[in-house]
Amino acid sequence: MTVSPHIVSDVMTHTVVAVGRDASFKDIVTLMQEWKVSALPVLAGEGRVIGVVSEADLLLKEEFRDSDPDRFTQRRRLSDLAKAGGMTAADVMSTPAVTVHPDATLAQAARIMAQRKVKRLPVVNDEGLLEGVVSRADLLKVFLRTDDEIAAEIRQEILVPLFPATTEPVQVDVADGVVTLTGNVRDTSLVPIVARLVRSVEGVVDVDMALSGGMRVRNPG
Numbered sequence: 001m002t003v004s005p006h007i008v009s010d011v012m013t014h015t016v017v018a019v020g021r022d023a024s025f026k027d028i029v030t031l032m033q034e035w036k037v038s039a040l041p042v043l044a045g046e047g048r049v050i051g052v053v054s055e056a057d058l059l060l061k062e063e064f065r066d067s068d069p070d071r072f073t074q075r076r077r078l079s080d081l082a083k084a085g086g087m088t089a090a091d092v093m094s095t096p097a098v099t100v101h102p103d104a105t106l107a108q109a110a111r112i113m114a115q116r117k118v119k120r121l122p123v124v125n126d127e128g129l130l131e132g133v134v135s136r137a138d139l140l141k142v143f144l145r146t147d148d149e150i151a152a153e154i155r156q157e158i159l160v161p162l163f164p165a166t167t168e169p170v171q172v173d174v175a176d177g178v179v180t181l182t183g184n185v186r187d188t189s190l191v192p193i194v195a196r197l198v199r200s201v202e203g204v205v206d207v208d209m210a211l212s213g214g215m216r217v218r219n220p221g
Helices: 025-035 055-063 071-076 078-084 106-116 136-144 147-162 188-199
Strands: 039-044 048-054 120-124 130-135 170-175 178-183 206-211 215-218
Touching (some): 025 055, 039 130, 048 055, 071 078, 106 120, 106 136, 130 136, 188 206
Parallel strands (some): 178 206
Antiparallel strands (some): 206 215
16 A cells, blocks of 8 residues: 655655855856745855745846836835845845755645745755755645555555444545545544544545434534
């Protein structure tokens, strides 16, 4: 049975391109183009992440190239104006870096990305040293799991422990990530528990349950 990748280290990219704080503006742009990435971690010492340079940071130079901002704009976007005049990674990077640990769950990583409005997160250990990078695309890899893999995990990890062979069987079918559970259960209090556990399986898109006397519950909570 294939076990769901529940944590960042299961899906992150281990081979990562990064820059030092003295990397030039043009070298940063060149690396982004060569590696087809939208952001680069900035490292100090033996690999400690001290910041991130993103395309948004670099585009400030172009945004302010031919503009003459008024005083209000200057005060409101003081840090952006400083980055626009930057020449090195240390000048233009966003710091402190928004990072995640390798043992964080995929849901935690997704929440960090959404809340901080970033597309990629450097993955660091307890000492802040770079171990990899996780992107939005990496988090979506779980939805590439086959229906058979998802169904097998639900049977072995959820249904077998909750509904032993002595009870009425529960049938699981998965189509395009949508899980359908049918059958009769003796203890109806387990129905919301099953729904919650099934939704937590990586790759599940939705849950449709028809348990306990044919009662159907769509994505029950």
